[in-house]
Amino acid sequence: MKALFRIVLAAMGVLGLLAVAVVIYATTFLDPNDLKPRLADAVRERTGLELSLNGPLSWTFYPRIGVTVEDASARLPDQSDDDAPFAAFNQAEARLRFAPLLSGNIEVDGFTLDGLRLNLERDEQGRGNWETLIDTVAHQENAPAASTSRRPQRVTTAGERPLTMDVASVQVTDGRVHFDDRQHDREIALSSLALLASNVTSGDAFPLELSFAVESSQPEMTGNVSLKSQASLDLNDAVYTLNGLALKGAARLPALDSARDQNFSLNAPRLVADLNQQRYTFEKAAFDGALHLSSLGEPALPLGGEISGEVSLRDDHAVLTEFALSSGQLLRLTGSGEADQLSDDLHWQGQVEMAPADLRSWLERLGQLPATADAQALQRVGFSSRVEGDRHVARLTDLAIDVDGTALEGEASLGLEAPLLHADLEGSTLDLDRYLPPKATQPPQAEGTPQVRESETAQTTGQKASSSENARALARALDLALALRLEALRVRGIQLENVTLKAQGREGRYRLPELAAELYDGTLRASGTMNVAASSTALSFEPRLADVALQPLLRDALDRDNLFRGTLNARATLSSSFDNNASPLAHLDGKAAFEIADGAMMGINLPGQLCTTAAMLQGNSTSHEWGSDTGFDEFAATFDIVDGVIKNDDLKVALPGIDITGNGQIDLGAQNLDMALAARLVDTADTQGCPVSNTLSRIPLPLHCSGDLKDAPAQWCRFDTGAFRAILQKTAANEGQEKLREHLDRQLEGRLGQRIEEKLGEDSGSNLRNAIKGLFQ
Incomplete structure (x- = not known):
């Protein structure tokens, strides 16, 4: 038994020495540079790349065998040497x-790659230079095998056992990757x-x-990214997993x-x-970031999100089982969806x-908050909708919008590539006044502030001009089709009910077929219509307007x-053509006309005042009780409008006992x-208790109304003494100057004169009485 054990040990020692001898011989007497042509041919056959080994290949030996x-x-097929x-x-x-080589296994102790340089390009048609490499490899993988036998082979020797993968370390240093995307003009x-x-x-x-560090030209960007994870590789099934991924940058x-x-x-x-x-x-891939914008100031705007899903390139299909986007307490957007035909005719849908x-708060931080009459407007805005679309348009169905308690429902389509x-x-009810600018007020101007105000005005004017140009550019490109129905609408204080509005158009030409x-x-x-296609x-x-309670x-x-x-x-027919620096008014x-039926001027009784005056002019008195308002049978006028000037020559007001006519103009520009x-x-x-003589009925009482439209209406009109003098002179010539003068003298020295002084003051009243007397001297 001891002899057998010695024989086995001796055999193992001989085999070990033989393996060492083979390795020593290979690393000593075989020059690896002789393998360069064979390596180049193998790479060309497998990938299509032209491999150039410009530096030496060298062996390393004990304690580890390796090659450097x-x-x-490596160049792509047909790639120029330049x-x-x-x-x-x-x-x-x-x-x-x-x-491990002694037991038939190959275990890689380490792999190091220094100074990697990879150049990726995409041409104007969208094809990448790496696609040639992928096509070649795919062709090699799909080529028929040398043996048609599909039966599994039994492993009977150590040399036939499958190789195991065991790499102690992989290290890449000082790598560089350059991507030139000519289709989108970016690097x-x-x-x-x-x-x-x-x-x-x-x-x-x-x-x-x-x-790695990253630099981009479109958009302009510089930055750095780092990643840590626990990775696993299933080489047989080509499944690669990252667990506990932590990426930051x-x-x-x-x-x-x-x-x-x-x-x-x-x-x-x-x-x-x-x-x-x-x-x-x-x-549950979770994103967290801090967005800095120059207009935001400090602090940064928080952004966060979470997403779960799957993308299948083989099926051309993607699913988002859930996603969420949030910004602190300012925003929370959630939903789910799926997409088909990712590589060609994209179609997607979801909720x-x-x-x-x-x-x-969002608009305020972004510097885009418009001036609103209500400081609480836009503090509660939300929506929900089913969505679907393609690369060009997003369609929202079952759309429900909540704007500060105003509920809107319906459907909408939004352009993704072009404004639509x-x-x-x-x-329900929409109070548009909350979102319109507040009514302009003129603050008191403090001493020493004109230059500041001028600077502020110049800045505001520049901002308005920029905003106006942006809005004009959008209007020229927008494809619009809008139908809106509201139970009630408030705008500039006016209450409208059961409102229907339709607007449509494109390329700067729009119609309002119905309001x-x-x-x-x-x-x-x-x-109406609007055309912004031209300069x-x-x-x-x-x-x-019909039958409107005034x-x-x-x-x-x-x-x-x-x-x-x-x-x-x-009714009116109006038009205007103007450039960016001019007012539409x-x-x-155009032309306009109006009439008021069954009406009255409130708080004043003109017939009573004029009839009382007429009675006194005729030496009479009246005890008739007059009401507080002036009812009229007719109040109507038509207007011609040219370059912002409203002209009228047929104003007619029919009061009980009084006819008022008028003519003139209103200049909207000035x-x-x-x-x-x-x-x-x-x-x-209608003038019982106030009979009017034939002579007095032929004397019109002239008024002249003029002034700035910004002034109060009470400042516009005054008695036209010059016109009244001319009327009296003409009347005196026709009726008998002496008789009329004596009659007026008695009235002006009596009660009528007192009333004039009461209304105009003693000095002004005396001047008017003397002027009237002077007409008949």
Whole structure:
């Protein structure tokens, strides 16, 4: 037995010495550089790459067997020698463990690659230079095997056992990857690329670390990325898994903020890549970042998200089982979805919901908050919808929108490649005044502030010009089809009910085929067009009002409850053409007309005042009781509008016992008016207790109204003494100057003179009395 044991030990020693001798002989007498042509042929046959081994190949021996390759490069088929090679490296070293070779296993002790250079390109048609390599490898894998036998072979010897993978370390240092994307006109460069993995074994998890710096031209960006994970490789099934992935980085994007980095991190419990099935799975991948924008100031805007799903390139299908996007307390967007035909005719669908969020704070931080009359507006905005679409359009169905309590429902389509908005919505009550700019007020100007105000005005003007140009560019490109129905709408204080609005158009030409609403017991109907395709903007608008209660309209629009009552009917045909620097009102053209039926001027009784005056002029008195308002039988006018100037020559107001006519103009561009009115007393049944003589009925009382439209209406009109003098002179010549003068003298020295002084003051009243007397001297 002892002899047998000695024989076995001797045999093992001889075999070991023989293996050592073979290795020593191979590394001593065989020159690895003689293998260069065979290596180049093998690489060409397998991948199509042209391998160039410019540096020496050398063996390494005990304690580890290995080979070192220096200065190697690989070019794609037909690639010019003047172009940078597809791949290259300064040095590569592979080391094998000696002891496992004695048992028939190959265990790689380590692999080191220094100075990797990889050049990737995509042409204008979207084809990458790496696709040639993939096509060649795929062709080799699909080629028929040398043996047609499919039966599994029994392993009977150590040499026939499957090789096991056991790599102590893999290290890549000073790597560089350059990507030139000509299809999208951008370049991306990775530098200082470093990879480190240890104890790499097939099927077992091993630690993996990766880091690199990145630089891009489109968008302009510089940054760095690092990754840590526990990786596992199933080489037989080509399944690669990253467990406990932790990725973090920082990037400088001048388009967002040129002074501060954008920081981000990504953590995922598990990412799986199945290369055989071309399936990629990710579970609860969580993103966290801090967004810096120049307009935001401090602090940074937090962004976070979580996503789970699967992408199958073989099936051209992707599924998002769940996703969430959040920004602190400002935003939470959740949903799910799936997509088909990823590589060709993409189609996707899903569900998305945004919890009511404070949109106002978002817009304020982004510097995009418009001036709103309500400081609480846009603090609660949310929506939910089913979504579907393709590469061009996103379609939202079962859409429900909540804007500060206003509910809108319907469907909409949004353009992803070009501006497009198609929507059919209906909703409850919308108070648009909350979102419009507040009414302008003129703050008191402190001494020494004109220059500051001028600077602020210049800055605001520049911002408005930029915003206007952006809006104009959008309007020229927008494809619009909008239908909106509201139970109630409030705009500039005016209340509309059962509102229907339709607007449509594209390429800068838009139509308003219908605007209809119930308005204070009456109706509003309007249509219009807008053309921004040319260098100037052209507008047309045709509003029509029927049977509208005038008093509540004026109360809500002007906050005046004591002007007029009655039923208003009005119509207009308006148009305007203007450039960016001009006001639409300054170039307004068209025609308009209105009439008020069953109405009254409130808070004043003109017939009573004028009839009392008429009675005194005729030497009479009246005891008639007059009401507080002035009812009228007719109040109507038509207008011609040319270049923003409204002209009228047929204003007519029929009051009980008084006819008022007028003519003149209102200049919208200059914001002023100039009107001449004439009130004539008439002897009718409505003026009982105030009979009017034939002479007095032929004397119109002239008024001249002029001034700035911004002034109060009470400042516009005054008694036109010059016109009244001319009227009296003409009347005196016809009726007998002496008789009329004596009659007026008695009245002016009596009660009428006192009333004039009471109304105008003693000095002004005396001047007017003397002027009237002087007409008949």
